[in-house]
Amino acid sequence: MKFIPKRPVILALLAVAGLAATASAFAYALPGPASCAAVGLAGFDTLADGSLVQTGSSAERRQQAMALRKQAQDRIARVYRAPRAQAVVLFLDDPAAFWPRPRNATGSTDFLPGRSCVVIGPQGRNVDVLAHELMHAELADRVGFLTRLRAIPVWFDEGVAMQVDYRAQFAESFDGGDSRFVRELDTGAEFFAFEGGRHTRHYAAAKREVADWLGSDGPRSLYPRLQRLRDGAALDAQAPQAAGRTE
Ligand SMILES: [Zn+2]
Numbered sequence: 001m002k003f004i005p006k007r008p009v010i011l012a013l014l015a016v017a018g019l020a021a022t023a024s025a026f027a028y029a030l031p032g033p034a035s036c037a038a039v040g041l042a043g044f045d046t047l048a049d050g051s052l053v054q055t056g057s058s059a060e061r062r063q064q065a066m067a068l069r070k071q072a073q074d075r076i077a078r079v080y081r082a083p084r085a086q087a088v089v090l091f092l093d094d095p096a097a098f099w100p101r102p103r104n105a106t107g108s109t110d111f112l113p114g115r116s117c118v119v120i121g122p123q124g125r126n127v128d129v130l131a132h133e134l135m136h137a138e139l140a141d142r143v144g145f146l147t148r149l150r151a152i153p154v155w156f157d158e159g160v161a162m163q164v165d166y167r168a169q170f171a172e173s174f175d176g177g178d179s180r181f182v183r184e185l186d187t188g189a190e191f192f193a194f195e196g197g198r199h200t201r202h203y204a205a206a207k208r209e210v211a212d213w214l215g216s217d218g219p220r221s222l223y224p225r226l227q228r229l230r231d232g233a234a235l236d237a238q239a240p241q242a243a244g245r246t247e
Contacts, residue, residue, distance in 0.1 A: 044090065047065060047066055049069055050089070052090040053090075054093050054094065061093070064125065065091040068126070069089060071127045071130075072127050072130035072164075073131075073134065075127060076131055076164050079163055079219045080135075080220065080223065085134070085137040085140070087118045087141075088117040088118065089118045090118070092122065104121060105121040105124070106121050107130070107132065109133045109136040111148065113145040114145065116137035118133040118137055129165070132162065133161070135161040136157060139161075142226035144230050147229060153183065154186070154187070154191040154206075155183050155209055155210075156206070156209075156213070158206040159206035160222065162206055162210065163210060163214075165207075169200055170200065172208075174204070174205065179205035179206075179208040179209050180209065181205065182205035182206050
């Protein structure tokens with residue numbers, strides 16, 4: 001799950017600029033991770049692998065956080081090849097303590113130019129959620145901040161993340177069904193329809209659509225194809241197998 005700025009892009013950029021200004025005091029004190037300016041960093045400690053945990057987090061939870069990050073990166077490497085994004089990763093014991101806005105208790109990712117910020121809540125401490133969120137950061141790194149805003153639909157971003165997310169509730173096969181409806185969900189508000197549980201089907205459909213988009217080339221074709229998107233190619237121009245599907 002994540003935050004998706006709505007169009008027009010300029011409004012999103014203005015919002016980011018506002019958050020960046022708000023967080024400038026943190027950036028002065030902690031110049032590295034504070035470049036992900038939407039997060040408040042007071043009360044966090046940095047682990048050996050660069051992850052952030054809340055001050056007061058136990059030694060056991062610190063070790064678990066680093067082990068999970070390693071497992072998630074290994075999973076991404078097995079599916080897509082090694083990730084390169086240098087995301088800020090925060091592990092929260094108490095999502096209510098997170099500034100400036102409360103987070104969901106599972107996971108989310110925020111995006112700034114050149115930096116993504118993955119926030120893992122107490123209910124998201126598993127390899128599925130972390131690999132999922134790290135792939136949002138990886139996609140943003142590969143296509144670039146502005147291309148992501150302009151050219152990456154929600155279903156695609158989520159579907160890419162879902163290829164490394166094996167949670168059972170999103171494993172719907174759609175055998176004999178149609179998952180293309182998810183391409184019509186243009187906004188985060190439509191996709192992340194948590195009321196009534198519709199989001200579960202949206203994630204499952206996005207997983208299927210991106211698996212189809214990857215097609216016979218497979219997941220290891222993702223990174224070069226994201227580079228082509230960054231260079232200006234259209235998303236569907238890379239997906240002849242999707243266009244050729246029957247109604
Ligand atoms: Zn997601």
